[in-house]
Amino acid sequence: xxxxxxxxxxxxxAGDSDYLWGxxxxxxxxxxxxxxxxxxxxxxxxxxxxxxxxxxxxRFSLRPLRDHSRAQMEALRxxxxxxxxxxxxxxxxxxxxxxxxxxxxxxxxxxxxxxxVTAPIAExxxxxxxxxxxxxxxxxxxxxxxxxxxxxxxxxxIRLQAWLAEHTRDLAGSTFYSDSHNDIPLLERVDHxxxxxxxAQLRETAQARGWRILSLRD
Numbered sequence: 001x002x003x004x005x006x007x008x009x010x011x012x013x014a015g016d017s018d019y020l021w022g023x024x025x026x027x028x029x030x031x032x033x034x035x036x037x038x039x040x041x042x043x044x045x046x047x048x049x050x051x052x053x054x055x056x057x058x059r060f061s062l063r064p065l066r067d068h069s070r071a072q073m074e075a076l077r078x079x080x081x082x083x084x085x086x087x088x089x090x091x092x093x094x095x096x097x098x099x100x101x102x103x104x105x106x107x108x109x110x111x112x113x114x115x116x117v118t119a120p121i122a123e124x125x126x127x128x129x130x131x132x133x134x135x136x137x138x139x140x141x142x143x144x145x146x147x148x149x150x151x152x153x154x155x156x157x158i159r160l161q162a163w164l165a166e167h168t169r170d171l172a173g174s175t176f177y178s179d180s181h182n183d184i185p186l187l188e189r190v191d192h193x194x195x196x197x198x199x200a201q202l203r204e205t206a207q208a209r210g211w212r213i214l215s216l217r218d
Contacts, residue, residue, distance in 0.1 A: 002173030004100035005160075005186075006127065008111040008118060010179040011196045012093040014217060017085060017121060018061060018113040019044050024080045025064055048199065050181060054112070054152045059144070062135050065116060066144025073116070073142075081120050089124065092216040096177070097125055106169070110160060110176075110186070112152040116142070131159050156186045177214070181205065 009016040022040040026033040039060055046052040065073055100107060108129035109122045115132040122130045134147040149155045164170060175192040176183070181201035187193035195206035195213045206213050 001104050001106045002175070003169065003171065003190075004097075004105040004107050005174065005176040005190065006093075006097070006107070006109050007176075007178035007180065007183055007196075008109050008121065009113060011177055012090060012097075012109070012125060012216070013085070013121075014088040014090055016044065016113075017117050020084050021080060021117050022061065024084055025076065028076060030064055030068065030076070047182070050201070052152075052182075054150050054155075058114075058133065058146050058150060062114065062142070062144045062146070065135055065142035070141050077116070077120065080117075081124070085121055086124070089121075090216045094125065096216065097127060100175075101126070105175075108163075110151060110156055112150060112156070112182075129163075131156070131163055153182050154185045156183065157189060160186065160189075178202070187211070 006012055009018065019040060022031070022036055025031045026036045043052060043057045043060065097107060106129065107127045108131065109118065109125070109127045110131040111118050112133055114135050115130065116135050118132045119130060131151050133150040133152065136143045136145040136147040149158050151159045171190055173192075174190040175194060176187055176190040177194045177196045178187060179196050179198055179202065181199055184202065184205060187195075193206070193211045195202050195211055197215050197217055198206060198213060203213065205211070
């Protein structure tokens, strides 16, 4: 069985779940709306430019998990998934996942967005395996810190290599779908890299290297 790897934000989703989660929490009064919106926008622009300080961003994005109870945040997350994520789960993405499942491929979402936000999204897509940035848990509550290596840029490659070793798998016949130039390190490792509704830098790279370019939004 070959691996079918999927980025999540702006690939399977018509939006960014991490960014939307912050806006949702601000709208609920969990965060200082104006301040959080400014910082959220700044980090998102840095991500798009390829200049994101991932450690600074994670300290920012995981703070609500540290400052509020796990039960409260899980209740808010359930609303968030229903209200903001379900409407941006692309039908063509569901079809793409279904086609790989029908082929007998092993399905895996690999995303820099933290697992607290993304685990239920992977479940809704019917994808059984997830590699995501892991928020640290201590005594049943989140600390606001990261466990291990964030699944971002080269970190995705490192985390995937660990997953492959754990599951006694390799990348023979593998496909990876992503929208972002931040994922070029992993796109270079698979047999079938696919640029999905790519940003300008990834589109240029895909065209230069002869990678497939796909839209799930047309």
